[in-house]
Amino acid sequence: MSAFGELLKRDVLITWREGGAVGTALGFYVMVITLLPLGIGPDLNLLQRIAPGLLWVALLLAALLSLGRLFEIDLEDGSLDVLVASSLPLEAVAVAKCLAHWLSTAVPLALLAPVLGLLLNLPLDAYGPLVLSMLIGTPAVSFIGGIGAALTLRARRGGVLLALLMLPLFVPTLIFGIETVSSAIVDSGAFGPSILILSAISLASVVLAPVAIAAALRLQVQ
Amino acid sequence: MDLGPHAAYIWASFGAAALILLVLVVWLVLDGRQQQKMIAELEARGVRRRSDTSG
Amino acid sequence: MQQAQSLTQRLANPTRFMELSATLLPWLTVAAVVLTVIGLVMGFAAPVDYQQGHTAKIMYVHVPAAWLSMAGYSLIAISSFGLLVFRHPLADVSAKAAAPIGAAFTLLCLVTGSLWGKPMWGAFWVWDPRLTSVLILFFLYIGLIALRSAIEDEALAAKLTAILALTGIVILPVIKFSVDWNSLHQPASVMRIGAPKIHPSLLWPLLVMAVGLTIAFVALHMKGMRNEILRRRVRALRSAEVQMAAGAASPLPAE
Numbered sequence: 001m002s003a004f005g006e007l008l009k010r011d012v013l014i015t016w017r018e019g020g021a022v023g024t025a026l027g028f029y030v031m032v033i034t035l036l037p038l039g040i041g042p043d044l045n046l047l048q049r050i051a052p053g054l055l056w057v058a059l060l061l062a063a064l065l066s067l068g069r070l071f072e073i074d075l076e077d078g079s080l081d082v083l084v085a086s087s088l089p090l091e092a093v094a095v096a097k098c099l100a101h102w103l104s105t106a107v108p109l110a111l112l113a114p115v116l117g118l119l120l121n122l123p124l125d126a127y128g129p130l131v132l133s134m135l136i137g138t139p140a141v142s143f144i145g146g147i148g149a150a151l152t153l154r155a156r157r158g159g160v161l162l163a164l165l166m167l168p169l170f171v172p173t174l175i176f177g178i179e180t181v182s183s184a185i186v187d188s189g190a191f192g193p194s195i196l197i198l199s200a201i202s203l204a205s206v207v208l209a210p211v212a213i214a215a216a217l218r219l220q221v222q
Numbered sequence: 223m224d225l226g227p228h229a230a231y232i233w234a235s236f237g238a239a240a241l242i243l244l245v246l247v248v249w250l251v252l253d254g255r256q257q258q259k260m261i262a263e264l265e266a267r268g269v270r271r272r273s274d275t276s277g
Numbered sequence: 278m279q280q281a282q283s284l285t286q287r288l289a290n291p292t293r294f295m296e297l298s299a300t301l302l303p304w305l306t307v308a309a310v311v312l313t314v315i316g317l318v319m320g321f322a323a324p325v326d327y328q329q330g331h332t333a334k335i336m337y338v339h340v341p342a343a344w345l346s347m348a349g350y351s352l353i354a355i356s357s358f359g360l361l362v363f364r365h366p367l368a369d370v371s372a373k374a375a376a377p378i379g380a381a382f383t384l385l386c387l388v389t390g391s392l393w394g395k396p397m398w399g400a401f402w403v404w405d406p407r408l409t410s411v412l413i414l415f416f417l418y419i420g421l422i423a424l425r426s427a428i429e430d431e432a433l434a435a436k437l438t439a440i441l442a443l444t445g446i447v448i449l450p451v452i453k454f455s456v457d458w459n460s461l462h463q464p465a466s467v468m469r470i471g472a473p474k475i476h477p478s479l480l481w482p483l484l485v486m487a488v489g490l491t492i493a494f495v496a497l498h499m500k501g502m503r504n505e506i507l508r509r510r511v512r513a514l515r516s517a518e519v520q521m522a523a524g525a526a527s528p529l530p531a532e
Contacts, residue, residue, distance in 0.1 A: 147444055151437050155427035164423055165441060168416040169448050172455035179459065197458075201451065212444050215361075219436050225331040228396040235335040235389045239342075242385045243493070246378060250500045257507035264514040269521065 003088045004096050011100030014073065022105050025066045026112055032058040033116040044121045051120035052130070052181035055113050056174055059134065063141045064166065066105045068159045070097060070149035071217065084221045094146060094213035095206070102142040110134035126184045129191065133180035133198060140173045140202040143209035150216035172201055285359070289366055291506050298499045305496040312489030320482035335393040337483055341490040342386035343407075346414055349379025349494065353421065354446035357439030367502070369435040370509075372442065373425065374501030378494065380418035386411050406460040410453045417445045 015021050036054055037047055074080040083093045113134055114127045122130065148166035152158045179194040225232050316337065326333040353375050359368035390408045391401040402408070421438055428434035 144448075147440075151424060151441055152427070154430075154433070155424065156429075157427060161423060161427050164416075165420040168413045168420065168452070169444065171413055172448070172451045175455040175459045197455075208447065212440055216437055216440050219433055219440075222433075225334070226325075228330065228332050231392045231396055232331055232334050235338055235392045238388045238392070239338040239385055242381050242388075246381050246497055250497060250504060254500065254504045254507065257504055257511055260511045261507060261514065264511065264518065267518070269514045269518045 003086070004092055007083075007088070007093065007096040008100050008103075011097055012104045015100065015104040018073075021066060021069060022108055025062045025105055026108060028065055029058055029062040029109055029112055030116065032061065033119060037119065048121045048123065048185065051117060051122045052126070052178045052185070054120060055116060055122075055130065055181070056134075056137075056177045058116075059109050059113060059138075060141060060167075060170055060174060061163075062109055063106055063138070064145060064163050065159075067101065067142075067145040067149050067166075068152070068162050070101055070146055071153050071220075072149075072158075075153055075220070080217065081221050084217060090214035090217055091210040094150075094210035094217070098139075098143045098146040098206075098209070098213070101146070102139055106138035106142050107135070110138055123185055126181055129184040129195075130181050133177045133195065136195065136202055137173050137177040137180075137198050138202075140198075140205040141170065143202075143205040144169055144173070147209050147212045147216065150213045150220065153216075153220050173198070176201065285365065291367060291370075294367060295503060295506060298503055302496060302499055302503075305492055305499065309489055309493035309496055312485055312492060314489075316482050316484075316486030316489050319485060320479070323478050323482055326479060329397065332393060332396050333479060335389050336479070337486045338490075339386060339389040339393060340483060341487040342382050342389060343411060344487060345490060345494050346379060346383035346386050346411060348491070349375055349382060350414060350417065350442075350446065350449070352498070353379065353442050357442040360435060360439045361443070369439070370502050370505045371498070372439065373435070374505050375498055376418060376421050376425075378497050378501060380415065380422065382494065383411060383415040383418055387415060404460070406456045409456050409460075413452055413456070414449070417449070420445075 033054065036058075040046065040050075071080060074083065084090060086093075110131060113130055114122075117127060117130060145162075145166055147169075148162045151165065152162045155161050176194045176198040179190055180198060182188070183190040183194060320334060320337045325331060353372045356368045356372035356375065359365040360372065387408065390405075390411065394403060394405065394408070395401050398405075421442055424441055425434045425438045428437060
């Protein structure tokens with residue numbers, strides 16, 4: 001357990017110290033949310049209606065942007081070989097890496113979302129569900145995205161390819177994440193079921209994705 | 223043949239099906255011919271696989 | 278023990294597969310063409326659907342294409358499992374050959390679906406949940422092809438693509454469920470015309486067409502596998518040629 005903790009701590013610290021990895025993702029998120037209303041026009045009712053979707057889609061893109069680096073640093077400096085050979089099961093390594101991505105990048109993005117919600121005229125009742133849905137839904141983003149990061153590690157055009165491979169797989173997370181927030185705006189009564197399904201998706205990806213990530217990493221270092 | 227007011231959509235559907243199947247067939251046949259040609263060229267130069275005991 | 282071998286084991290030898298497929302392929306091609314033509318004739322002779330008119334005829338292509346788009350992805354997933362778990366020598370050949378063919382049938386399903394939708398719904402695309410699922414399935418196919426083409430080492434590309442295919446088949450039912458669920462909770466502005474109901478008299482031609490196009494898929498897949506085996510032989514011969522040249526040039530044996 002201590003090896004797991006050390007790895008987690010190391011990865012969070014690397015991400016924060018690496019110089020702007022998190023800052024870039026946060027900046028990208030702000031930019032996208034600022035540009036969209038300029039394109040759509042400042043119709044506050046329209047913006048309010050599409051705010052949950054915009055906030056979730058932009059968060060997904062910002063998170064994907066940072067996911068490409070998940071295993072790249074370890075491959076470059078050779079620590080991936082050490083991690084594969086270590087006594088810690090590779091599945092646990094995958095959990096630690098994805099969890100580190102979630103803590104260092106996804107959580108700050110989720111906490112930035114309500115601030116950006118102000119720009120989109122999100123009603124007051126929706127801020128709680130927004131933060132809740134993002135904190136519950138982003139583990140799925142970090143863990144499913146980790147599969148893509150492990151698969152595209154040695155690929156040409158890694159970053160764009162990662163988005164191409166993974167975006168269709170995020171459809172369920174996106175739909176239920178958005179539904180959780182929208183149900184708070186239009187009061188459709190779907191809040192309960194959608195937050196439960198979102199939790200189920202996150203839990204399932206936390207359990208299953210590390211198996212795929214570990215399998216891909218074993219192939220990558222051979 | 224009278225296919226009613228939406229005949230264009232029906233013909234377009236069957237046309238799309240024919241086109242896509244045709245592209246697949248042509249691509250597969252040409253690809254197969256090219257591979258066969260390359261094998262023939264290599265074998266004409268006397269190249270044999272090590273596992274190829276039958277010669 | 279010879280008789281206890283399963284079909285997949287007996288087919289594990291690429292040379293034997295080449296022999297078997299060479300005999301089967303002409304028969305499959307003829308069967309596919311004949312059945313498809315019979316299905317079309319039956320379909321155009323059938324009474325006109327009283328609700329949809331002639332537009333229902335689009336279903337003769339759309340429904341088999343929809344079934345084959347799913348069947349194709351399942352075939353890739355099964356082949357991927359065969360590669361990763363049993364290391365079956367033809368599993369990756371099958372997965373690689375099935376991807377472009379499956380993608381083509383998925384595209385056909387999308388095109389015919391939106392051509393059916395224009396007269397029925399008034400728009401080419403209304404985010405109907407079933408068509409939306411097919412669109413995402415199409416993206417999954419594109420992902421498989423893109424990942425394979427982006428990795429230089431072919432053996433590595435095969436296994437990584439297999440992992441992606443298996444991930445996709447696990448998430449696909451969830452995608453289907455979420456897209457269906459989403460459409461139920463949309464405001465009423467979205468059209469809610471039900472499933473294209475098929476009149477029983479149209480069912481027989483549809484069934485014949487489905488069988489015909491399925492055999493066509495099998496034949497195309499078989500041809501694609503044959504091409505892939507030949508491609509691998511070309512590669513093996515090329516590297517043998519390089520080794521021969523290297524062995525002749527250097528006084529030391531290569532190994």
